[in-house]
Amino acid sequence: MFLEEMDVKRQYINQALKKHMIPEKSYPQIIHQAMHYAVFNGGKRLRPVMVLEGANLAGRAGEDVLPTACAIEMIHSYSLAHDDLPAMDNDDLRRGKPTCHKVYGEANAILAGDALLTGAFELLAQNAGIHGITEGQVLQVIQKVAAAVGSRGMIGGQVLDLASEGKSIDLEALNTLHHLKTGELFKVSLQAGALLGGMDPRGLEALIEYGRYFGLAFQIQDDILDVSGNEEITGKPIGSDAKNLKTTYVTLMGAAEAGKVARACVDRCLGALSGFDSRADFLRRMAAFIIDRDR
């Protein structure tokens, strides 16, 4: 039931991405092909769906915030294309398919990432004026998004991740890393939709809390899947964290204990939504799903 609903939303986001991204055949073609390859790679589209859900909760149609939702997914895709590069995580496969630099070469993969990030801000700006969304609201979103994915946010998390490879770090350091690398983008996705919907500050606080724990639960489940997942379903080699000597929730406390922490995070997510009515039900199901998923 949840998966079918999510699938409909995923297709809706994919259509919007096709509409809002610069067409694949634009000149110079190679860069636009690489950008589309990096985006249309079988992603779950969790983050753009959160943008839509944030807007819904504030009483605005998800349709109104599609440019912002697409921009968030473009940022997520750029970060994956850059993270996969030989100089970073050096991954050849993502979701079972060759990574962007494997297909288009390193230079084009770097430039495609740069162009997705740039295009994302262009698209964020274009959300102004849609059904009364104000220029002030959009500028606020641009600032929040830039801060969330910048050197003190998502990029900072990748820096910490690279710096910690081959070292053992403690739980606090691992939490900081996860929060920056994964949590910040989930958090700002919900926040962006809610801001454009005109959500009140108390509601915003609750959604930020949800996003934070959603991101953490997501990351712990990733850690668990890395040791116990099915390679054909996850699309990535099992045991790569151990191979890369990465500290994870599983290496720190074992899979069973990590699963408990993830479940506690989901409880925090549900608690954060207690002030919302049934319109938050999809977010409730998303939180439960995140630790049930097998990929």
Add this chain to the structure above:
Amino acid sequence: MFLEEMDVKRQYINQALKKHMIPEKSYPQIIHQAMHYAVFNGGKRLRPVMVLEGANLAGRAGEDVLPTACAIEMIHSYSLAHDDLPAMDNDDLRRGKPTCHKVYGEANAILAGDALLTGAFELLAQNAGIHGITEGQVLQVIQKVAAAVGSRGMIGGQVLDLASEGKSIDLEALNTLHHLKTGELFKVSLQAGALLGGMDPRGLEALIEYGRYFGLAFQIQDDILDVSGNEEITGKPIGSDAKNLKTTYVTLMGAAEAGKVARACVDRCLGALSGFDSRADFLRRMAAFIIDRDR
């Protein structure tokens, strides 16, 4: 005289960059150090000065548009850090100093570039509200800047540049490459300042024309300096274009003829400014300087 004036403006921009960029000691430190290294590398600051001049011409104090000026220079710096990477131009030196990836490693140089680009958009958004600059004006600037430096602008130019290495291309293809890779950012720098100053459409058109030919003259002079410059002054090895089998104005028509085309571009710049009074004098001197420079 011009050089002294330019030096004062350069120092003014450097101070503003120090103020507006995330401090070097912020956590995680390595990324902020790499960002500062990439920005404070002895650059001429031509583009941010153009932002200020554009605002001046429209009757607004340059001070009001400093966040935008700094953002433009951060974008320029990110593009250099990425262009220098081993997967791209593979340059070890820039202005006589080791390039960002030589000092901080490839991963951090990629991430520092990403973070400068991200931070630039955050900074652009922060220009709203300064002495009556409207949210609408700033959103327009964000869209123009993103388009100018995106996959159909500056990044597209770098794609064409990489694709043309080792091949001979004709003058038209070289012009397109230069226009995208160099011209677009100069153009949008002036345009951004002028837009924030409230310049009328006719004035904007004239400035866009100036920026286009300024960029071309700048690039042709770069081509000339690559064969006839002084390595100690330019800070980069002479003859690197020939070594990389690059088509340049000099390879296509010889240095003397290329110099003539550059002078014709400067004339177009001056012609574009004919409708402006003495407030455009600094831009006039900048255009003349660009083909006189030795670095």
